[in-house]
Amino acid sequence: MTGMTGRETVLHGTALKRNSTAAEIAGIIGMPVAAVEAELAAAVATGRVMANADRFMVAPLTDVTLRARYPQVFSALRGDPGFVQPYEAFERVNVTLKQVITDWQTMTVGGKAVANDHSDEDYDADVIDRLGAVHEQVEPILARLAAKLPRLKIYSEKLLEALEKSEDGDHEWVSDIRRESYHTVWFELHEDLLRIMGREREE
Amino acid sequence: MDGLSNLPIDELRHAAPEATPLAEAMLALVRMKVREARDASGQEWSHFAMRGNDSLVDAAMMQDVERRVLASGYRFDWSAAVSVGENPAIYKPGPDADGQGDAFMFEHPDAPTGEPDADGKALCGVGDNVVRHPANVTGTARYIRSNERVMQYLTDGVPPGTIAVIDDSGGTLTAPIIDQFAGVICAGGTVRSHLGILSREYNIPCLMNAKVTGIRDGDTVTIEATADAKTAEDYQDKVERTGRVWRTVGDAA
Numbered sequence: 001m002t003g004m005t006g007r008e009t010v011l012h013g014t015a016l017k018r019n020s021t022a023a024e025i026a027g028i029i030g031m032p033v034a035a036v037e038a039e040l041a042a043a044v045a046t047g048r049v050m051a052n053a054d055r056f057m058v059a060p061l062t063d064v065t066l067r068a069r070y071p072q073v074f075s076a077l078r079g080d081p082g083f084v085q086p087y088e089a090f091e092r093v094n095v096t097l098k099q100v101i102t103d104w105q106t107m108t109v110g111g112k113a114v115a116n117d118h119s120d121e122d123y124d125a126d127v128i129d130r131l132g133a134v135h136e137q138v139e140p141i142l143a144r145l146a147a148k149l150p151r152l153k154i155y156s157e158k159l160l161e162a163l164e165k166s167e168d169g170d171h172e173w174v175s176d177i178r179r180e181s182y183h184t185v186w187f188e189l190h191e192d193l194l195r196i197m198g199r200e201r202e203e
Numbered sequence: 204m205d206g207l208s209n210l211p212i213d214e215l216r217h218a219a220p221e222a223t224p225l226a227e228a229m230l231a232l233v234r235m236k237v238r239e240a241r242d243a244s245g246q247e248w249s250h251f252a253m254r255g256n257d258s259l260v261d262a263a264m265m266q267d268v269e270r271r272v273l274a275s276g277y278r279f280d281w282s283a284a285v286s287v288g289e290n291p292a293i294y295k296p297g298p299d300a301d302g303q304g305d306a307f308m309f310e311h312p313d314a315p316t317g318e319p320d321a322d323g324k325a326l327c328g329v330g331d332n333v334v335r336h337p338a339n340v341t342g343t344a345r346y347i348r349s350n351e352r353v354m355q356y357l358t359d360g361v362p363p364g365t366i367a368v369i370d371d372s373g374g375t376l377t378a379p380i381i382d383q384f385a386g387v388i389c390a391g392g393t394v395r396s397h398l399g400i401l402s403r404e405y406n407i408p409c410l411m412n413a414k415v416t417g418i419r420d421g422d423t424v425t426i427e428a429t430a431d432a433k434t435a436e437d438y439q440d441k442v443e444r445t446g447r448v449w450r451t452v453g454d455a456a
Contacts (some may be wrong), residue, residue: 019379067232
């Protein structure tokens, strides 16, 4: 497998973790922050990445370049049943995860979906139990994916961290967007897998 | 033979990246196309390069390269005004253009439409409401289709009262700025989509799976955020439960 250069990995991580700091990008791709900062500085200087204060986004053409590179750098994974099968399994669990997060945010009262105001502790506890069940399903899947692409292990660790904080009663870790909540990490993982596989998000 | 193997040109990895983002994107796309054609041909590279390529690498492939570049929102620089005059869609706007250069709009064939009411509000579509809000929301429609616009909003802030009109149900473009919108109309997805989840998290009125037509960038639009939300059961039972979208027309606009 050809694999990505360090520069490409940083650009890939920046595409996954939009509008994030160098430290956050480094955290998701498992590279030293200083190396990521150096690549980002060079990428900003040559118009590959756009900087807004200390946050970064890939330029549109950089995303075109990345997507043109993926078929080559990920060709081995795309053709490896040991990767494709757990990926397909992830997509199935993803359907459940989205329903669990939706149920975290909304409740059905009198047949109508209303915002969950989190006043019903039993309801919330039940949803977090279901989130735990999702995690139990996805852990072996992630282990199989990471066996083929080791950097994916990071997602397992981040998901477990968010789940444990949620279970300990810090409910912002379920789906808050401004932190690496369970849903934030899951979304970034899904985006990573879609790019690796050359698939489009279904909904 | 392993698929999508290296071309000799791919071995130039030690070389510095191309001078501009456009050159790098174009080269990466052309290499991808050539690799695909070579792999599909089943020929050895030496044979393909010497004999096979003039029939296997064709104009349609290069047109797709250009299409992908343009789909990113990029528009080419022009050196003679005749270029932009003849093909305005692919070039940066000329000096006579209004600088927007974007008359794009969603035109869903199944979007319900209606005549303007007393307030000048004309029905122009429906969508699945992600969660019920106490009041409808009115604002200025802005299509969010390019990174540049997202970057501009990130840098300068989203103008108050902006209703984002988008087709990216994953929220990949809009996630960094979604909390600044007054509302969201998304042409794809369902209420369980990532974007639906984000908009509920920020308590922003949002219609998913929207079928809308005739909304132009800058139009005043109203979202029926007070409509009942579409539930999982509704999707399962194929129940149509939607919130409406109106466009303010005429003197009322």
